[in-house]
Amino acid sequence: MPSSFSNILFDTSSSNLLLPPDFVSKHLNNKISDTPIIIQSANGGYYWKLKIKQISDDSYCFSDGWDNVVKDSQLDFGDFLLFSPVDELTFKLSIYSPNGCEKILPQKIGGNDGGGEDDENYEKNEDPWFTTIITTTHTSLLRFPRGFAELAGIDDEGTMTVKNLDGKEWVTGIKLDKSFRSSRRYLLSPGWPCFRRENDLSAGDECVFRFIRSEGKLLLAKVVLVR
Structure with a gap:
């Protein structure tokens, strides 16, 4: 089971999110799964399918769908992102504003690359x-x-x-x-x-x-x- 990891968002225009080196060294070095990674919001009912991409020998990032996470979650500069494992391929995403308050997303039913119908x-x-x-x-x-x-x-x-x-x-x-x-x-x-x-x-x-x-x-x- 992967461990939890966090990230502070500094670039909302990027189509990928760099993963922490400690998380990479423990779980990802030379072990990228072909199965999509599922990110589910801690509230709101959103689901996104992403890929993990290798940038260099020891650098990896979320890609191929990260921009949907940014858009649907209305992420802002300085937001604190906490990724908690649900299983080997699924993470629950909690979002906190710079003031420390958790962001509550509009409720969605089901999930389809960023939610279902409202x-x-x-x-x-x-x-x-x-x-x-x-x-x-x-x-x-x-x-x-x-x-x-x-x-x-x-x-x-x-x-x-x-x-x-x-x-x-x-x-x-x-x-x-x-x-x-x-x-x-x-x-x-x-x-x-x-x-x-x-x-x-x-x-x-x-x-x-x-x-x-x-x-x-x-x-x-x-x-x-x-x-």
Whole structure:
């Protein structure tokens, strides 16, 4: 598991972010993964896919998507960035202004290289949907965005049928996610690992799930593979 690291932003126009030498020496020297790195905001519901690029023998940076992080997070000169590992390929990003206060980003549903639709537009969909990027934490469970769960009428533990575009179905279990004390959050756990394996979903894949109201089923509507 990578260690946490921080950075102070001095150039908001740059398309990459230099990684700290200590982090590089511990985790990156000659070990760049082909799988995209996932950066998720600590609040707001944003996700970004980036690459790690080698600049010199011992210098690496976030690239190929860092400019989206700067734009969507409205980063400013002097902002303090804290990257906390979620798994080997995923980091949670917390942003603090020079005055020490954490920046709160506008809430997004799902995530798609910088977020999904905002709440107002999201509620206009006849069938609610969300976008997520598969990470190694998704091997055993899939969390529902709060807005999606509300629109899909998920308010208790139970079962849900999940199907792919070929019409094949899997019965999965809905569990209450007790890691959020301030609100009720739900996830798919029993049955999800089988669905993920049989649909060949791997870390970095971008998936769109749509709840079909007329059937009461969750549809894997689209997959963008990184392989």
